[in-house]
Amino acid sequence: MxxxxxxxxxxxxxxxxxxxxxxxxxxxxxxxxxxxxxxxxxxxxxxxxxxxxxxxxxxxxxxxxxxxxxxxxxxxxxxxxxxxxxxxxxxxxxxxxxxxxxxxxxxxQSALQHEEREASERFDKGMSMLRGGYVKQGRKILLAVSEKNVKWKRRHKHLFNGFGTRLRKQREPEIALKHYLKAIELSPNDDHLCYNVARVYYDLRKMADCKRWLNRALVANPKLEPAQRFLQAITRKSYLR
Incomplete structure (x- = not known):
């Protein structure tokens, strides 16, 4: 310590x-x-x-x-x-x-505003712990943010999407997935959220899940070009194998 x-x-x-x-x-x-x-x-x-x-x-x-x-x-x-x-x-x-x-x-003040502020503060604390080398404590804090039972509103999808993106950049795909899926709970048909979930599954080398979420993103928005290109690329890669 x-x-x-x-x-x-x-x-x-x-x-x-x-x-x-x-x-x-x-x-x-x-x-x-x-x-x-x-x-x-x-x-x-x-x-x-x-x-x-x-x-x-x-x-x-x-x-x-x-x-x-x-x-x-x-x-x-x-x-x-x-x-x-x-x-x-x-x-x-x-x-x-x-x-x-x-x-x-x-x-x-609104109870929900308090929860939002606390979630952001706890998330920042968890990220600081990770960067400081306190991996076990940091991961525990970050997981708790996504698992806390709060009646979030649809608008809070942006909060958890942002958390997921920061965690993915920090190379913590398992915890990033927890936050992306929390955002999906709040907005199930959001094409960009589905695309982000697919990217995490790709990082985890779970190609079947990756394809499933890319298809879900394209059902929500058939014109989502990043999802189209991504799905074509991994399909072609699988075919060449």
Whole structure:
């Protein structure tokens, strides 16, 4: 693992009855490798100053729950006794209160706008993890974006089409396919989306699926020239074999 700043998220319930809702609390930690392969983490304040004692966690918990923040740098470690220092608990309470305040203000915004913004932020985070060499964590985040149960609208096909294209360029065809198929769910007869799915299947060397989606694109739009040329090329290549 890389020593540095990481974040975790936890659920926080706000309100009661019909107005009760869940918000997400985000906290930052400084993580470093300890003895015996364990990871040591220490809570950070909002200005990224370490506070309280270090806590030892195992590697599996760390990989599942802690997300690297490559753009953040913690200040010099200043350990205090977390059992005696009430400022740590005050810090946690203040963070939760801030989340509650932000959530109350956010009620004025569309829930779908929030989901769209969160999807984009999570996707960018996953891509940063991939580029930084944190492949397992990055892929997990990117897959979660496509699999989250949200009642997306037809217009959001552009969001997932864009995600798929970026992943295909990143040479992650399996995850790209997940995002393209999410876009297809929102717009089943979109010829360009069908064409993009065919291209991913070609990258995966699944020619039968590639042809099937090219034909589907041409059913939606018989004049789609890129699909015509692509289908002719792979058909000719198969014939020459």
């Amino acid at each position: 890389t020593e540095g700043v990481y974040h975790t998220k936890s659920s926080l319930w706000i309100g009661s009855g019909a107005t009760r809702r869940r918000s997400i609390s985000k906290r930052y930690w400084f993580a470093s490798e300890g003895a015996g392969g364990c990871i040591e983490v220490q809570l950070l304040t909002n200005n990224l100053t370490p506070i309280g004692d270090k806590r030892v966690i195992d590697r599996d918990e760390f990989e599942d729950e802690y997300v690297f923040e490559p753009g953040l740098l913690a200040l010099e470690v200043q350990a205090t006794n977390i059992a005696q220092d009430s400022s740590v608990r005050q810090l946690l309470d203040a963070q939760d209160e801030l989340v509650a305040t932000v959530s109350a203000l956010g009620e004025k």
